Amino acid sequence: MPTSPIAVPTDFETLRTTIVEQRATLPKRLMQVAAYALDHPDEIAFGTTASIAAAASVQPSTLVRFAQHFGLDGFSGLQQIFQARLRGRTASYEDRLRQLESAGAAETESGTILKGFIGAAHQSLDALSAAIEPEKLEQAVDILARAETIYLIARRRSFPVVTSMAYALGKLKIRCQVVSSAAGNDDDLLEQAGPRDAAFAVSFAPYAPESAAQARALADRGIPVVALTDSALSPLAGIAQVWFELMEADHAGFRSLSASLAFAMALTVSVAERRRQL
Amino acid sequence: MPTSPIAVPTDFETLRTTIVEQRATLPKRLMQVAAYALDHPDEIAFGTTASIAAAASVQPSTLVRFAQHFGLDGFSGLQQIFQARLRGRTASYEDRLRQLESAGAAETESGTILKGFIGAAHQSLDALSAAIEPEKLEQAVDILARAETIYLIARRRSFPVVTSMAYALGKLKIRCQVVSSAAGNDDDLLEQAGPRDAAFAVSFAPYAPESAAQARALADRGIPVVALTDSALSPLAGIAQVWFELMEADHAGFRSLSASLAFAMALTVSVAERRRQL
DNA sequence: GACCTAGTGGAATACCTGTTCCAGAAATGG
DNA sequence: CCATTTCTGGAACAGGTATTCCACTAGGTC
Incomplete structure (x- = not known):
């Protein structure tokens, strides 16, 4: 059932462009396979119909139909194309x-x-894996896992760290609140925080004074604070119950947040995992 | 029947050296297999016991014995090592x-x-450095460097990428506008964009429809769009003048943004550098 | 030279593979 | 709204898979 009037693809690049061209007209399940195949080409090359179908949330027969849709005999033909791509790539x-x-x-x-x-x-990632002490990490996970609501405090350069955490926490159905609203009602928000909540604060030099002030306000009211910062001299270091030092390596004076985000995601997922066990 | 007293090999290099070490003491047929395997590693990775046995002039059972000789469970275990060697998953x-x-x-x-x-x-960083074509990167830098205002489009998971860019661009005194306000005046903002501006859009699966819609709206009005996305099937791929494919490796189904942020920072700093030369 | 051990070939087997087929669901068009 | 086409899920199937097993050979040792 070769739908396409043009020649059948025999190499990976041709197949790839053909798939992209038909993107709009591809049926739902075939589209699912297309997305999976382009994202995980190695799995197609080495997997079996059963394993791939499961990974792509599709029936094995759909894989065969997918291959036939592009004029190939069956799944095996498709797989050969994906294998050829890897062959000789020593x-x-x-x-x-x-x-x-x-x-x-x-x-x-x-x-x-x-x-x-x-x-x-x-470099930053290597430093991260060397610097983090597992016991402290466990403590931090513990604190955040017990919290009803996790308040996320960060400004400026650190802000993306907490927004990505907020997104992930939301997906994991863990209540959280980013305290950095443009509306200026941050203090009202923080007043709602109680002793059964917790906070995660991120601040890198030059430290935004608001972040430290907010973290202190919470700590003073007995709300546990976990912090991520870049130096023992950071104002957060004296405030937080548990804090981590993470120095991002810089390039030409600019620092990206690669390691901070890896840490934030690990913390988030660990908290979710711990919660399931509580 | 693990002959070797040492640990069983789990990666190709270890297996290879183990084979070479035992070269002298290996029985005739196993030696035949060893020679074939090292000469045609791709065949081992993709072939079946039958096909490989025929090619190496050996019985299929000999292949199993060969694998077991090195402490592996059977041929399948051996094959996995040869497959891992070809997998992108380093x-x-x-x-x-x-x-x-x-x-x-x-x-x-x-x-x-x-x-x-x-x-x-x-892994993501490695993939990034392998995937990005310098010419396309130069084009993107060119487009953004000429822009009066850079409009930054992203939602949900991608949002932190543009906020960190916005911060850096601000530091570098480059005018930019994050189009993702909670105020809901995004469309008003976008209408202010003119042909002398440019946009940078980020979207990862599952693609937020608003991002694609906004990018398309700008592109339709002749405003150049640079995009960062994770698949050729992304709606942004068809819209953007220049687009980059960047697939973040996942851990336990969650992806961090480490590589995306490194890319974003590189793009930002490159644009600033280019501007100084204009 | 008989014995034993390690190595080998080849058939038997249980399992899993890719593929086909068809009933029914969903989308499309009038 | 119904008719028609397209798409989808799931079971059935024939063929091939890796593996096991056992009879047999070769080579070395007392």
Whole structure:
């Protein structure tokens, strides 16, 4: 049942573009398969109809139909295309990167900058895995897992850390409140916080005074505060019940938040996991 | 029947060296398999016992014996090692983390989760540096550097990416506008955009329809759009003048934004740098 | 030279594979 | 609104899978 009037794809790139072209007209389930296939090409190459179908939340027969939709005989034909893509690709990732570096002598400026930030992020992550003490992390998870509502405090550069946490917490059905509203009712919000709640505050130099003030206000009222900051000299260090020091490596004076976000996500998921056990 | 007293190999390199070490003492037929396997690793990864046995002039059962000789359960275990070698999922980081685990004895659950996210972030960064084409990056920088105002479009999970960009752009005195206000005046904001402006849109699956709609509205009026998304099937791919595909590795079904933020910062700083030269 | 052990070939098997088929659901068009 | 086409889920099936098992061979040892 080759729907397409054009030739059937025989290599991965052709298949890929064909899929993208038909994006609009593809039936729902076939679309699901298309998305999964392009996102997890290795799984298609190595998996079985059963395993792939399960991973893509689809029936095995749908995989066959998907392949036939593009003029192939069946799933096996599709799989061969995905396998061919991997064949002969003997080089490991690291090897490939090395090749890119040596080959791509003519570096663009933006490419250099990107590599710089990628390098800085790698460094930050390594520092993170070395710096975090498991016991403190457990304590922090404990505090936040017991909280009815988690108040998230951050300004400026740290702000994205708490917004991404807020999104994830929301998905996990854990109540949280970002305290950084443009409406200016932050203090009203914080007054609603009670001793059964908890707060997570993030602040990097130059420390926003509001964040520290809000964290202190909560701490004074007996609400436990967990903090993420970049130095023992941070105002948060003296306020928080548990605090973590995380120094993002910088590139050209700018710091990205790669490690902070990895930490935030780990904290979030750990809290959710702990909650299930309570 | 694990002949070797040492641990069973779990990655290709270990297996390879183990085979080479035992070269002298290996029985004839197993030697035949060893030679074939090292010469045609792709065949082992993709073939079946029957096809490989025929190609190596050996019985299928010999393949099983070969695998068991190295302490593996059977041929399937052997095949998995050869498959992992070709998988984009670089075993290297996972292996390194596993080593850390075995060294660091008593693991806490949150510690394991953190390491998972750190590993995923490393992987994402590697994928980023392999995937980004310098020419496209230059084009994007060009577009954004010429813009009077940069409109930043993102929702939900992607939102932190643009807030961190907004912060950095502000520091760099580059005018920008986050189009995601709670006030609901997004469309009014977008109407102010003119052909001398530009937009940067971020959207990951499941794609927020508003983001695509806003990006399209701008594109239709001749305003160039640069996009960051996670799949060629993303609605943004068809809209943007230049778009980048960046797939964050996931841990336990959750994705952090480590690589996206590194990319965003690189783009921001590159744009600032380019502006100084204009 | 008989014995034993390690190695080998090949058939038997239980399981799982990709594929087909069809009833019914959903979408489409008049 | 119904008729018609397209799409989907699930069971059924034939073929191939990795594995096991056992008879047999080869090579070395007392």
